[in-house]
Amino acid sequence: MLNPGVTDMEIEDPRPLPEPALLQAPPPATGLRPASFAQPDLPLTDPSVLSAPTMLRVDRLNLFYGEKQALSDINLQVARNSVMAFIGPSGCGKSTLLRCLNRMNDLIDNVRIQGRVLLGDTDVYAPETDVIALRKRAGMVFQKSNPFPKSIFENVAYGLRIQGQGDRTVLEEAVERSLKGAGLWDEVKDRLKDSAQGLSGGQQQRLCIARALAVRPEVILMDEPCSALDPIATARVEELILELKREFTIVIVTHNMQQAARVSDHTAFFWMGKLIESGLTEKMFTNPGHRMTEDYITGRFG
Numbered sequence: 602m603l604n605p606g607v608t609d610m611e612i613e614d615p616r617p618l619p620e621p622a623l624l625q626a627p628p629p630a631t632g633l634r635p636a637s638f639a640q641p642d643l644p645l646t647d648p649s650v651l652s653a654p655t656m657l658r659v660d661r662l663n664l665f666y667g668e669k670q671a672l673s674d675i676n677l678q679v680a681r682n683s684v685m686a687f688i689g690p691s692g693c694g695k696s697t698l699l700r701c702l703n704r705m706n707d708l709i710d711n712v713r714i715q716g717r718v719l720l721g722d723t724d725v726y727a728p729e730t731d732v733i734a735l736r737k738r739a740g741m742v743f744q745k746s747n748p749f750p751k752s753i754f755e756n757v758a759y760g761l762r763i764q765g766q767g768d769r770t771v772l773e774e775a776v777e778r779s780l781k782g783a784g785l786w787d788e789v790k791d792r793l794k795d796s797a798q799g800l801s802g803g804q805q806q807r808l809c810i811a812r813a814l815a816v817r818p819e820v821i822l823m824d825e826p827c828s829a830l831d832p833i834a835t836a837r838v839e840e841l842i843l844e845l846k847r848e849f850t851i852v853i854v855t856h857n858m859q860q861a862a863r864v865s866d867h868t869a870f871f872w873m874g875k876l877i878e879s880g881l882t883e884k885m886f887t888n889p890g891h892r893m894t895e896d897y898i899t900g901r902f903g
């Protein structure tokens with residue numbers, strides 16, 4: 602959602618911005634939750650995440666929509682097989698940064714980008730980079746589920762079909778694997794030929810996740826994937842995110858602080874196009890390094 606209405610009038614006396622923290626040197630993982638952690642039923646960060654190799658790396662990224670600068674000097678890393686949450690008030694640039702990671706901003710006129718994004722070893726913005734292949738490696742799930750007016754089967758098979766895959770057995774295997782991966786197989790296996798638009802909102806969102814999984818991505822970019830879902834469907838997608846990170850790297854934009862705390866290993870807080878702070882989610886939610894992060898997380902602004 603676009604919201605150009607955020608101005609510095611909304612936050613009084615902002616402190617000088619610190620250098621954005623990189624995730625290179627997180628505090629050692631003890632496997633223990635700090636005693637002050639407010640939500641004791643949350644999953645602990647898997648210590649293996651902290652030593653995982655980097656999947657995504659953003660270096661000195663600036664983005665302009667025409668004359669307007671929407672991202673300023675962003676430095677950030679996302680560890681492989683982890684979940685990174687982007688949080689911050691409306692209009693701070695979360696979706697813009699998410700779209701930079703697989704060049705979805707290429708589809709918007711008048712965008713200018715400086716800096717570097719690496720997906721694994723691939724320089725995302727290098728002229729020789731194949732954008733179609735890149736988006737296959739970094740799939741996207743949007744705020745509003747957007748199944749095509751086709752059958753459940755064809756929705757999931759779509760990405761493979763446009764890659765030229767026509768072998769029925771290969772497609773059937775991929776559809777089953779992806780629907781199982783998205784936790785939807787048991788609910789739809791007997792009606793794969795039915796229209797996807799007959800599914801509930803939560804099922805449609807999991808179908809879109811299955812569609813993203815079908816082309817075997819490495820990264821899944823999720824832009825507020827639960828904002829249109831009820832609490833039960835939201836809980837289902839959150840469980841799924843925790844399962845999917847065993848195989849994939851996930852970046853999720855969310856306005857829901859509990860959701861960020863529940864599903865993410867790392868959190869990055871943005872304000873007016875700047876990365877204010879990033880780090881272990883447990884730390885960000887219990888002992889943030891910046892006053893603005895604390896004010897946002899505790900609902901004092903945003």
Ligand SMILES: Nc1ncnc2c1ncn2[C@@H]1O[C@H](COP(=O)(O)OP(=O)(O)OP(=O)(O)O)[C@@H](O)[C@H]1O
Binds near residue numbers: 603604671689690696
């Ligand atoms: N296509 C566009 N053209 C011009 N400006 C844009 C465009 N998309 C976003 N912006 C502007 O860039 C800034 C960041 O927008 P973005 O949607 O990335 O923020 P966000 O943090 O994801 O917001 P929200 O939480 O409301 O979805 C905003 O000022 C917005 O108005």
